[in-house]
Amino acid sequence: MGFKESFLAKIRLVPNAAYMFLMTLLIFAIFSPSFLSLMNFSNIILQSSMIIIVALGMTTVMLSNGIDLSVGSVMSLTGVVTGHLLASGSGFVLSILGGIGAGVFCGAFNGLMIAKVGLAPFIATFGMMGIADGLSLFAAGGETLYWEEPMFDVIANGHFLAVPAPVWIISVIFFIVYLILYKTPFGINIFALGGNEEGLRLAGVRIVRNKIGIYILSGIIASFAGIMLASRIASAHPTGGFGYEFEAIAASVIGGTTFFGGRGGIVGSVFGALIITLIRNGLSLLGYTTPWQYCLIGIILTVCVTINTFYSR
Amino acid sequence: MKFLIPYSRFLILLVLCALISFLSPHFLQTSNLINILRQAAILNILGVGMTIVIITGGIDLSNGAVLALSSCTAAILLKDVGLPMPVAIIAALLIGSCCGLINGAMVSKVAIPPFVITYAMMFFTRGLAFLLLQGKIIYGFTPEFRFIGTGYIWGVPMPIIMSAVVTFIFIFIQKYTPFGSEIYAVGADEEASMLSGIRTKSVVIRVYILSGILSALAGIVYMARLNASEPVIGEAFPLDAIAAVLIGGTPLSGGEGGVGGTVIGALVITIIINAMNLLGISSLLQTFVLGALIIIMISVQSHSRRLFSLPQIFPVNRKAAGS
């Protein structure tokens, strides 16, 4: 292909979500005076950091024709575990590792139930949602945890080379997920599980191992989001992650990933997450009260998905 | 023992009850059992709507929000505008069916995934409910209205009667009407159903409309029972209703299962929560217990099914119309 053709082909690969993102940006920029400021964009990135991270994990799971409803509760549990460790003076590194450990544990459990016991992903992760939630409440004794650890605050509030820390963290996570999905055999298996599980089984691939791996990955990513949340609000709330699973699914779907696995991508999901945050932020700056935001999010979500549906035929 | 397997879900329920009554003497008291049935009634009504939607391979996340919106509308019509009871109830049911219509149309005509459109609808209707009530709670309805939630007929509480009537109507629909078989057919294989002459789009739309109407009905019973209406109610309902349907043996992939199973699912969930209150289990652990039990119950069910591959407790009507 000539240069022009390959360039056009690449343009066509840009997810619809990117265009919708630009459009939303434009609308708010025109109608809201304070929208186009460095401070606001900085805020938007901070405000979207958790959704973007969780959406990356959710998209990976959805690509394999699965779903992970437990990510919100895993976020809460991670926050609580990390919070306990920080409060007891275990230090920055150990506490984060502990938190990630919680994510691994929950993910492994999910994977085992789905791959070995054969439960549908919806049911298994739905049950895990309750289990992780209860564990989180219990471990926190029903109270919010606090700690003193300046290095931990840096995660959400720090800067490196004048760029906010969350941007770096999100970029690293994105890069890692990208590598896993597109440059490893595991990644190929993920897509294949979404498209044709039977074929994969017949080809001799160890399905059980791969599936467990996918959910462990989802758990780890969810725990990253949980750590980010805990850093942002400088505390660990036992139900802080509530609702993130649905936002992650919405972000993925806006980004073009469907429930039938195999299509869509993480780039779209990042835009999807940004669109959701953008809408909240923009409506807030325009002075809309919360009930209006509810209604408009519903409408805009519908519009975005309709566009996606029309353009994937 | 094998002959017991078709009734596996029912057996699980009995085992559960036996276990709990062993742990707490209060469980088997008549008043407690009636409490359980009454508390399960609303979940059951919502669950029936959710069941038919799931059988067609869809899902309805908006039922809690539709419940809130329709009950808020009815509340305002009853108290602020002063309309008579039947008008308010019909208005609520109309709102439920409109929301259902939108859901169904988007799913069937525009081919938006049900998860997404009902999620968006959830936001939209919740926002409308807030806008309608402006943060107030509407409290205090007439005794005639409250009868729907707190009255008794022949000694049986009204919510139980309404839930039973709804259940029987829908069991009838699913077993003995063409519409019923069409629902299963569409869920099992939409392509094939279309080719055999079923108007699949119409079936899907009707199913969502029914779910919307049932959500509105549940909303009426809810506000009659609580004697109040506010925009925030029903947040937990979509997931609870889905859990009830899944425990009841209707798989998310659609095409099989039934309303009868959902009744058991709703009972199981309510009984577990009741037991946790009776046994004084720490509030902090309640979601844990619920989550764990759901997993255990569904695992047991799917394993027993796989081991013996036998039909559900209420036989499934799988005839594709016209074949």
Next chain:
Amino acid sequence: MIPRYKMVTVLVAVFMIVGLSFSFATDPAFAAGKYKMIFIVKSLDNPFWDRMRSGAEKAAKDLDIDLKTLAPIKPYNVEEQLRFMEDGITQKVDAICVVPADSKGIVPGIKKANKAGIPVVTPNSRAYGGKVATWTGAQNRDVGYDIASYALKVLGGKGNVIILEGTPGNQTAIDRKKGFDDAIAEHPGIKVLASQTAKYSRVEGMRVMENLAQRFPKIDLVIATNDEMALGAVEALDAAGRLKETKITGFDANNDALKSISEGKMLATGDQRPDAQGYWGVVAAYCYLEGMPVPKDLFLPAPVIDASNVKQHLK
């Protein structure tokens, strides 16, 4: 298939029209008042916050302040409150009033406001950090103690008690319950049968009460950390015909509770006077901006309301 560029153009046009109608249909972001302020409460689902909001808006009207009240979509979600604060800072408001859903979790937001030179007032709940101009309110623990002591005295210091807790993890609920516990500790003749959460909700209160009534045939007193749960308990016991033998107390003095007290169904509630907290919070912010000295703490007395004084509180 419509070519993409046409679809995009149509969409842009639609969005523009919708966007334009936005600005005409609702209030502009901030009208012209002497000062611009935002007032952030904890949630939308309790009339308590509605009363605080009306108090705040009254102050705004009296003082010619342009006030916008905001509440998180997820109740008691401090992360959303942080977002509101950040957005407020972006819009360069003159002052921020926020009821922290989490006393420490809100601190990053307060620090940002401090850095931007925007004064922060925290009505009702304290913030443990950052520079706060003032706090207005009553102590939840103390009012809880007062209500419980009053109820226990009515019981004569002996009896069976059930506590209905609030949402797990909620600081207000924890403080109020501590007040209850302290009062109960002073009365050895009191037996706590159960302490369960009803998640601050009326329907949960009803359900939990129904289940507990099964287990305990004799309940003398139900103390709830908020009115909504108490009202649910009233409905449950009323339906079971056991309302006469059980006293019920709540907290928040919302309208339905006051009605219930005047009908003899509820025993008492505590009035934190959220409208006053809101009102004085805004006034304090105004004073600060005008350069007047403002006390660090503004204590507002919170009376216990029972049948004897309920008439004067009913609206």
